[in-house]
Amino acid sequence: MAQIQATAQVMDDGMNSTASEIPAFLGLTQQQSSLLVALYNETDPEFAQKLPTAMPIAAQQLSQEYEKRNSVAKKLERANVKYVDECTLFETVQQEAVQALSETDMDIDKAAKGLDLDEKNKDCSVHDLLLGSLLYGGLRREPSGPEDRASLSPVASPNFAGAKRLLERAFEKGYTMAAVQIGSLYTQEEKLASGKNLPGQDPKKLALEWYTKAANKCNPMACHKLGFFYENGIGCKQDIKRAIEYYEQAYEQGYPDSAHNLAIIYQGNSGATVNIKDLEKSISYFERAKQWGYAPSSNALGRLYLLMSKDSKVAADAGNPGNDPEEYVITGMELMENAANSGDPDAMLMLGLIFGSKEYGLYDMAKAQNYMELALIRGELEAYNYLVRILRAKMAAKVALEKENADTFEKLSQSDKEKLIRQLAKEAATSTSTATATSESGKHKKCGNSGCQKVEEEENSFKHCGQCQRVAYCSRECQKEHWKSGHKTVCSSTSNGGQ
Known part of the structure; x- marks a missing residue:
């Protein structure tokens, strides 16, 4: 949360959101978003006010950093x-196309002024051909309605053939x-339109054809894509041998x-690869x-080491790269933490679970x-349910502490206080019941x-919430204010046992 809170510090401290005003964020529903804010209201009220904006901003920043580390x-x-030079040229021309369209108010003909794209011109530069293709091919047809995803495909462009x-x-x-x-244009057609813009043709096979042409010229990106197509039978019959090649x-x-996909193949986890399993390879x-x-490989390797810590046969098949189970755990955690630090969302989720x-x-x-x-802001929506459980456990731990004798608690050392809080939270996290806040003498x-x-x-002397009996208030006004700021969502979900 420190990374998210650092983002939140640049925001207006006066910003406030009630449960009814909270917009959906991070791909969550509005109900899920409201519950999350309400739970933070209970555990970290100051940060809760900034959460609906802080998390999306952090998500954008982490996504940009990850994409930069994993660019072509x-x-x-x-x-x-x-x-390398070909890739550099393509990225440069992409930027030029964006700038040219921006400077001409999206007028393609003006943006393309000066480009000699005539078919008869054999001396036309690759630069101009690329720029012309991006400018004219970027135009899309008007969608027939809000559900017309096919119009988003580059193949739907009225200029597709020319581009x-x-x-x-x-x-x-x-x-x-x-x-x-x-x-890639044909791949996008399959993904966005399932071939609707190419009646009678198979975009997967067309993509395979063009990737093959580039692979025959030893383009590594094309070779990788062909490997993926043959491994998964996309536009062709599945052929693991050709995929490996x-x-x-x-x-x-x-x-x-x-390298990563070869490692996955040699793990032999599928019916098509079980006969070539080779963990050392x-x-x-x-x-x-x-x-x-490549962060996903660090994560996958870390998970394999954790598996070896529990299964001596797997460790033996892998050539016993470590000395004992404890060493496997240490190595595995280091690898997964490296992956998480590099922005891998699956590593973040797995570390949260561990x-x-x-x-x-x-x-x-x-x-x-x-x-x-971190996993949630990186798009792992599965992390939401686990995060909700953790926040509820913290709430339960807080309630449990309030039930302890305050004087006794204050006499504990700081380390013992932290130990008690962790223990209470741990018990709450694994408990099926919700802690209550009934008074003790x-x-x-x-x-x-x-x-x-x-x-x-x-x-x-304070009156408790009549529904959950967990929270007490000095006045009716405070109860109303707390209800509006999020207790309504938490109270209802706690009472109903839902999420």
């Missing part, structure tokens, strides 16, 4: 300089990335995704991809919450409204 240019760093022809001419001049781009070609030029590919900065359980003896609720928050309660600091002068 980064993946081609070890490839033949020809393909494609410009790319073909660039490929004929030796620019292999043009064939990759054509293949194409992945190997890309791997030889340092393409990290191919799998680990070597994971290691290489990790060295090349730190939130007793499985490896690493229980740490603060770390579990932090990783679940000698306990003077604090008003449940986070904006009020009043404490009971006489035992049991």
Whole structure:
């Protein structure tokens, strides 16, 4: 949460959101978003006010950082300089196209002024062909309605045929990335429109055809895509042997995704790959991809080490790369934490689960919450349910502490206080019942409204919430204010046992 709170610090401290005003964010429903804010209102009221804006901003920042680390240019760093230069040219032309359209108020003809794209001009540069293709091919037809996703496909462009022809001419001049781009256009058609813009044709097969043309010129990106197509039977019959061949070609030029996919294949976890299972080879590919900065490989390797800590047969099949189960756990956690620090959402989710359980003896609720928050803002919606449980456990721990004798608690050392809080939260996290806030003898309660600091002068003088009986208030006004600021959502969900 520290990373999210750092983002929140730049925002207006006066911003406030009631449950009814909270918009949906991070792909959650409005109900889920409201519940999350309400739970933070109970556990971290100051941050709760900034949550609906802070989390999306953090998500955008982390996404941009991850994309930068995993850009095509980064993946081609070890490839033949020809393909590095081709990628650089394509990225440069993309920026030029955006700038030209911006400066001409999206007037394509004005943006393309000065480009000699005539078919008869054999001296037309690859640069101009690419720029023309991007400018004219970027136009989309008007959608027939809000559900018309097919209109978003590049193949739906009224200029698609002409734009494609410009790319073909660039490929004929030796620019292999043009064939990759054509293949990608057909791949997008399949993804967005399921071939609706190409009646009688199969965009998957067309994509395969163009990737093959680029792969025949040794383009590593095309080789990787072909490996993926053959591995999964996309536009062709599944052929693991051919998939490995194409992945190997890309791997030889340092393409990290191919190293990762080869490692997955040699894990032998599917019916198509079980006969070629080789964990030692799998680990070597994971290691290489990790060295090349590919976070998913670090995560997958970490999970494999954790598996070896529990299964000696798996460790033996892998060549016993460690000395004992404890070493496997340490290595596995380091690898997964490296992956999480590099922005891998699955690693964040898994670390949240590990730190939130007793499985490896690493229980740490603060770390579990932090990783679940990071996983959620990186798009792992599964993290939402776990985060809700953690926040509810913290609430229950807080209530349990309020039931303890305050004087006794204050006499504890700081480490013992923290230990008690962790233990109570741990018990609450695994408990099926919700802690209640009924008064105990000698306990003077604090008003449940986070904006009020009043404490009971006489035992049991504050009135409890009539529904959950968990929170007490000094006045009707404070109860109303707390209800509006989020207790309504928490109280209802706690009483109903739902999420």
